[in-house]
């Protein structure tokens with residue numbers, strides 16, 4: 001085996017250990033990014049609700065495309081969990097860019113009683129956020145961001161607005177001192193870019209969280225950090241830091257893309273045409289439609305099979321990894337027989353996950369207030385906002401996980 005190239009070794013491992021994954025669809029690369037939805041349709045036609053697939057590095061996973069099957073995985077913690085070691089760990093290339101899937105030790109990776117304790121702390125700390133104060137703060141932050149570009153008559157709304165909103169609100173809500181806000185914002189945005197700078201930014205963020213915990217232990221105030229530190233079920237500091245870090249970073253991209261995808265819908269779909277003539281559908285309706293049609297988290301990583309089982313006609317082995325296709329499940333013909341009609345006000349989407357690890361309800365509400373306030377303030381301030389490029393020139397991020405725009409250039413009358 002010593003004379004084999006890395007690719008040959010990988011191919012040999014697939015053939016001997018994961019025969020169903022030989023020549024499986026790749027969830028990366030140009031072809032995938034050109035038309036992920038088309039690929040998922042083809043996979044559903046060929047394999048049904050569960051398909052063998054390959055992550056970057058040709059690492060084998062089961063892609064769950066069916067709504068019912070996804071529901072099944074998310075509600076059977078005894079069968080699918082976050083702790084079972086992956087049986088393909090030895091195949092991971094040393095420079096694998098998806099290492100973060102395995103790296104986190106946050107609430108999201110915990111299970112059983114530990115998960116219950118950590119998610120209760122998070123739930124209680126987030127649920128106590130004052131909704132009036134939150135909305136007022138979101139308005140002020142949105143106004144301040146718009147002030148920076150309102151006079152020039154054009155803007156790129158992803159980087160200048162949508163990406164800036166969640167981190168600013170969450171940094172305030174968690175309790176970072178005002179003076180530290182800009183540094184937290186800068187480091188989080190570096191982290192989200194996954195560049196070579198990311199590990200240093202991550203280290204600085206963790207150090208700031210440790211400081212915040214120390215301060216709030218001595219001088220509690222009315223912020224989320226104080227409530228987490230002084231909660232009767234509070235975890236040791238290292239776990240608290242991981243969970244605070246997840247609150248700041250876990251909501252960042254999904255909320256930013258929720259804002260961006262909704263603005264795109266409002267600006268491109270005549271049903272939402274922004275005219276003063278009336279009859280315009282509401283921002284809330286557009287946000288709800290986006291959760292079905294362009295869910296910001298398009299694919300969810302990762303669950304592992306704790307035991308061998310049958311899924312969608314395939315034999316899944318203990319330790320196999322599953323990727324949950326949220327966007328694909330939303331177009332499952334079993335729940336959407338007529339793909340041309342929208343889901344209306346139906347709330348049964350899986351955009352916030354489901355089951356024990358679903359996005360905590362107070363976090364969902366928080367994200368909704370941030371996104372809705374941001375969009376409403378923007379439309380109020382710049383009522384004749386329109387796209388600066390044809391709609392088909394807008395580009396989606398080349399990510400298997402997220403569904404979000406790389407940019408959203410707009411023009412408007414300078415205000």
Ligand code: HEM
Pocket residue numbers: 107108109119122166170246247248250251252254255258295296297300301302350351352353354356357358359360363364366367
């Ligand atoms: C500031 C806003 C947000 C915060 C603070 C937040 C926080 C969290 C936390 C702490 C978890 C982990 C729950 C656990 O494992 O027990 C989580 C999970 C999740 N969140 Fe959010 N979230 C936010 C916004 C969003 C948005 C906008 C979306 C998508 C539309 C979203 C989708 C999800 C999903 C799908 C999960 C489940 C992940 C899984 O099963 O691994 N979140 N969120």
